[in-house]
Amino acid sequence: MEYLHRCLKKLHGNTIFKFHPKCNKLGITSICFADDLMLFTRGDVGSVQAMMDTVNQFSTATGLKASPTKCRVYFGGVDETVQQRILSITGFQIGNLPFKYLGVPLMCRSLTVNMCKPLIDRITSKITHWTSKLLSYAGKQQLVKSVLFAITNYWMQVFQLPKCVTKHIEAICRSFVWSGKAEISRKAPVSWKKICEPKNAGGLNITSLNEWNLATLGKLLWNIQAKADKMWVKWINIYYLKEQDFFVWQPKSDCSILMKNLVACRDIITQSGYWQAVLQNGFYKTSKMYMSLRGEKEPVPWRKIGFQNLARPRAQFLIWMAFMDRLNTKTRIQQFGIHTDLRCAFCPEQETINHIFFECRWTRSVWTQMLVWLGYHHVPGNWQYEKQWITMETNKKGWRRQLLKAATTELMYAIWQNRNAIVFAQGTREDHVLERVKFIIYTRCARHRTLTTHFDENTLYVE
16 A cells, blocks of 8 residues: 555646645545545546546556445536546446445545444444343443443434434433343433433443543644644645644534534533643543533542452442332332232241341341451341441451442342242341351452451451
8 A cells, every 4th residue: 555655646747636625735646544545636537547548557556456346436517428438437336425434434424323223233232232131230330331431422423413313322221221121221220311420429430422532632722733744734734723722623514513513512621620631641541521511520429339349249239229219129119009919028027128138137147247257246227227337347448348348239239139030039037148258248348358358268367
């Protein structure tokens, strides 16, 4: 391709060849990325003939030839007679906008919902191919945070997605997390807005697409401001800004839709607190701009439960649901008009979140044994009291607090899992819950030498 570039550069001295009207000042004849090549010329027969002669010269020298079935010619403001002559010279077919280039559509108009359909279809295909029935809530949450966000992020670095598209994608992700399906459902114990909040505010720190899209567009603003050596920035400065400051420049009616979108979000981004830090430090970080656009959130008292917790992610998800008061206990299900047996799975009492974890005779006994194992002389109370006590203890430092955090999380998950086995699978009460929790904690702490020194044959040394 370097040889082709040198051949095309010789066209600069050819009197017959004329540049594309928007490429003349920079002398652009081609853009190449990997095996994708775009050629630019004025829409007249002489310029196209000179361009094809150069391409044929390259093919003769290297043996590399263009495939006519894969090549297209895109016209703008060219007479139909001239178009037919150009098509006969090139042997290519006529193309229409928009077309896909490097995975995203190239168009001259606003991005529409139909243009975003490949993005939505790709996300949906990912979800339908995953065996969601074998995934826990935490597993589905992680897939949304990594795989699905990565697919969307690629588009958002180029376009400002329509809000109806981002809303639809978030609805798909929400349905996948709670139901494991791509079909949009209203089944959501916790709102998506709450889930997108940071962990210290009681959320799961899943990225909010609208704010992230603004943050990625802010990166383009910063590049226009500071990356004058990039070719696309040079092109914008020559054909649009014309030595004007972008932050006071106003687009004309025939301006690119991307430039109009950048101007539309310019004031929002520049008014954020992080933008001033960008101007001072000379460095732009999308994640910090995102946090600035999200604003400060009021922290929840139990926020440290989710940080540096050695318990399994599925157990951490359950205790998060418990602290959000969204576990589907029998009394909570009845509030939605679903009639069910309200008796606890372990005793004849009514099942509430307070009862299932702390007031039931069996669970209280297990909690007491676990606290003794950890070296705590504490009598379990009701749910509200225990939330405050666990929060207060886990805010302290020391290895015992780390173990208390992990043991509390894993024991609540074990109790809830045993409860579900009895309610939905006609199982029986497990008599070795605490032993299983001890083993899980020991294996999870195995990579932390400061914690494993306090274990000996499943017995915790108490200092």
